[in-house]
Amino acid sequence: MTASGTFGYGPEFSDFIDVTRLGAVIVKGTTLNYREGNPYPRMAETPSGMLNAVGLQNKGVNYFAEHIYPSIKGLNDNIIVNVSGSQIEDYVATAEKVAQLDGVTAIELNISCPNVKQGGMAFGVTACGAAEVTKAVRKVYPKTLIVKLSPNVTSISDIAKAVEAEGADSVSLINTILGMAIDAERRKPVLSTITGGLSGPAVKPVALRMVWQVAQAVQIPVIGLGGIMNWKDAVEFLLAGATAIQIGTANFIDPAVTVKIIDGINEYLDRNNFSSVQEIIGALEV
Amino acid sequence: MKKYISDLRLVSTEELSSDYFLMKFTSNEPLPEMLPGQFVEVKVDNSPTTFLRRPISVNYVDKETNELWLLIHAIGDGTRVLSALPVNSIVNMVYPLGNSFTMPEKASERLLLVGGGVGTAPMLYLGAQLYAHGFHPTFLLGARTASGILQLEHFERFGAVFCTTEDGTMGEKGFVTQHSVLASQPAFSRIYSCGPKPMMMAVASYARKNNIPCEVSLENTMACGVGACLCCVEDTQKGNVCVCTEGPVFNINQLKWPI
Numbered sequence: 001m002t003a004s005g006t007f008g009y010g011p012e013f014s015d016f017i018d019v020t021r022l023g024a025v026i027v028k029g030t031t032l033n034y035r036e037g038n039p040y041p042r043m044a045e046t047p048s049g050m051l052n053a054v055g056l057q058n059k060g061v062n063y064f065a066e067h068i069y070p071s072i073k074g075l076n077d078n079i080i081v082n083v084s085g086s087q088i089e090d091y092v093a094t095a096e097k098v099a100q101l102d103g104v105t106a107i108e109l110n111i112s113c114p115n116v117k118q119g120g121m122a123f124g125v126t127a128c129g130a131a132e133v134t135k136a137v138r139k140v141y142p143k144t145l146i147v148k149l150s151p152n153v154t155s156i157s158d159i160a161k162a163v164e165a166e167g168a169d170s171v172s173l174i175n176t177i178l179g180m181a182i183d184a185e186r187r188k189p190v191l192s193t194i195t196g197g198l199s200g201p202a203v204k205p206v207a208l209r210m211v212w213q214v215a216q217a218v219q220i221p222v223i224g225l226g227g228i229m230n231w232k233d234a235v236e237f238l239l240a241g242a243t244a245i246q247i248g249t250a251n252f253i254d255p256a257v258t259v260k261i262i263d264g265i266n267e268y269l270d271r272n273n274f275s276s277v278q279e280i281i282g283a284l285e286v
Numbered sequence: 287m288k289k290y291i292s293d294l295r296l297v298s299t300e301e302l303s304s305d306y307f308l309m310k311f312t313s314n315e316p317l318p319e320m321l322p323g324q325f326v327e328v329k330v331d332n333s334p335t336t337f338l339r340r341p342i343s344v345n346y347v348d349k350e351t352n353e354l355w356l357l358i359h360a361i362g363d364g365t366r367v368l369s370a371l372p373v374n375s376i377v378n379m380v381y382p383l384g385n386s387f388t389m390p391e392k393a394s395e396r397l398l399l400v401g402g403g404v405g406t407a408p409m410l411y412l413g414a415q416l417y418a419h420g421f422h423p424t425f426l427l428g429a430r431t432a433s434g435i436l437q438l439e440h441f442e443r444f445g446a447v448f449c450t451t452e453d454g455t456m457g458e459k460g461f462v463t464q465h466s467v468l469a470s471q472p473a474f475s476r477i478y479s480c481g482p483k484p485m486m487m488a489v490a491s492y493a494r495k496n497n498i499p500c501e502v503s504l505e506n507t508m509a510c511g512v513g514a515c516l517c518c519v520e521d522t523q524k525g526n527v528c529v530c531t532e533g534p535v536f537n538i539n540q541l542k543w544p545i
């Protein structure tokens with residue numbers, strides 16, 4: 001799958017890859033109303049990664065349903081909408097609207113975006129808050145509900161358990177890690193928002209650890225992401241217990257990386273005489 | 287326009303002046319059509335601090351030799367490593383990206399192309415394309431000092447060239463907006479510009495005062511280059527838009543610059 005916010009709506013990459021080969025396309029974070037996002041500069045390159053502070057720029061769920069969805073319907077069998085909000089009612093209203101779109105097979109509930117003031121992260125950082133949004137959206141959304149977890153917490157397993165108890169079908173992790181970059185010469189923050197979300201290889205060890213912990217803690221499928229750059233990284237997440245993986249920042253470095261990772265995983269399975277990817281999920285020998 | 291990811295081979299690197307390099311690349315496949323103002327996203331290997339691709343303007347496309355020219359100002363690790371690559375190195379690029387400069391409507395139009403520093407890079411390809419379409423553009427190039435005026439002999443192939451340097455070592459002394467060619471008659475009917483932001487703002491302000499349509503090319507920092515990440519936005523009359531897809535070329539009336 002492609003990670004929300006790093007793959008646009010999908011057509012951006014159709015010159016480079018056959019988008020139908022992907023397990024799913026997760027589109028940009030979508031909110032109830034139009035959001036202008038944060039002011040430029042929104043990005044800072046950091047050692048082996050980047051910070052972003054896009055701030056959920058999007059045209060709102062109605063615009064998505066009327067103008068974007070018709071043009072991407074059929075791009076992939078699994079179009080997943082990443083839903084964000086700042087209040088429970090917004091999440092619910094957005095999910096209700098998305099539920100009407102036949103071609104969208106799942107929602108990924110983003111309760112973990114670090115880049116919006118009183119944004120989803122407030123829900124994502126406590127087990128109580130996470131459970132509350134999940135419960136509310138679960139009531140109105142009958143299809144697959146994935147909850148995307150924030151790494152900016154003390155115990156991610158507790159939060160995963162809380163959303164599982166409220167009926168989440170799956171959890172995905174991790175979202176970006178809160179970070180900061182400073183321009184020493186100008187003595188100013190690089191980002192307009194001062195802090196932003198770290199992604200890329202720099203976060204991989206943290207993501208891998210969290211996927212491992214959450215996979216031990218819950219029964220529902222875990223989707224792993226964070227710094228996956230190649231098939232080897234992907235296999236590590238599968239071994240740690242992820243049943244699926246998402247590719248984010250790597251798409252910026254190589255727009256064809258997703259299909260290369262699919263091929264690489266298949267070659268790994270063949271080379272090691274596994275007949276299916278199921279055999280390596282959680283197969284870490286400790 | 288279809289976008290490609292390709293491995294190009296470095297044919298030559300020439301240091302035009304201190305820290306400015308003209309790099310020529312070729313491909314086994316015929317290079318696709320590229321428009322003036324478009325850019326490529328270059329992958330820089332072997333630079334531990336360079337994680338993302340680097341956006342670089344198309345400086346020129348030589349159809350006969352199947353060469354893509356890039357003009358590089360080595361200001362950081364990425365551009366320094368790139369400019370130091372040995373001949374025959376393979377460099378991965380994504381292209382062609384972004385929109386392009388608008389071609390003039392009437393054959394009689396008087397066109398002014400203003401470039402400063404490494405911002406002269408897209409002006410050469412624009413000039414070449416205008417010339418190929420029967421126009422006779424005027425170039426106005428600005429730099430701090432004479433050695434900063436680059437590719438003069440190439441610009442002269444496509445039109446009249448005027449220069450300003452801040453220290454007066456070449457052409458008229460001062461800034462581009464002070465050059466006497468601006469006052470020449472008949473007045474220019476269209477201005478294109480790329481360079482440091484203060485220079486482009488001065489050019490934009492001149493264009494607005496004189497009611498001349500003007501396009502500028504922006505250099506916002508980018509991550510993906512293909513409209514997927516929304517990192518490169520510019521605040522415009524339409525709100526935040528991606529410079530990598532709706533730009534890098536903007537009509538000054540679309541921008542919210544205080545000019």
Ligand SMILES: Cc1cc2nc3c(=O)[nH]c(=O)nc-3n(C[C@H](O)[C@H](O)[C@H](O)COP(=O)(O)OP(=O)(O)OC[C@H]3O[C@@H](n4cnc5c(N)ncnc54)[C@H](O)[C@@H]3O)c2cc1C
Nearest residue numbers: 340341342343357358359362363364365407505506507534
């Ligand atoms: C559409 C577009 C076209 C461009 N065309 C060219 C070109 O033809 N030739 C060329 O040499 N450069 C061009 N640039 C700029 C080039 O992309 C940057 O100089 C390059 O990314 C710097 O990388 P680096 O690793 O060398 O420096 P870094 O180590 O990344 O940066 C060195 C210093 O430059 C600053 N910087 C980096 N990128 C930018 C930027 N985009 N704008 C302002 N400051 C920046 C950094 O803040 C830092 O202080 C273009 C940029 C864009 C967006």
Ligand SMILES: Cc1cc2nc3c(=O)[nH]c(=O)nc-3n(C[C@H](O)[C@H](O)[C@H](O)COP(=O)(O)O)c2cc1C
Nearest residue numbers: 003004005029052110174175199200226227248249
């Ligand atoms: C530019 C950018 C925008 C993002 N936007 C979103 C978003 O809208 N919603 C969301 O849930 N995650 C968003 N993310 C987080 C990614 O989906 C992913 O969780 C994170 O980047 C870690 O994975 P990676 O290291 O593979 O990129 C964004 C990440 C980046 C880099």
Ligand code: FES
Nearest residue numbers: 509510511516530
């Ligand atoms: S650089 Fe990603 S949208 Fe422009």
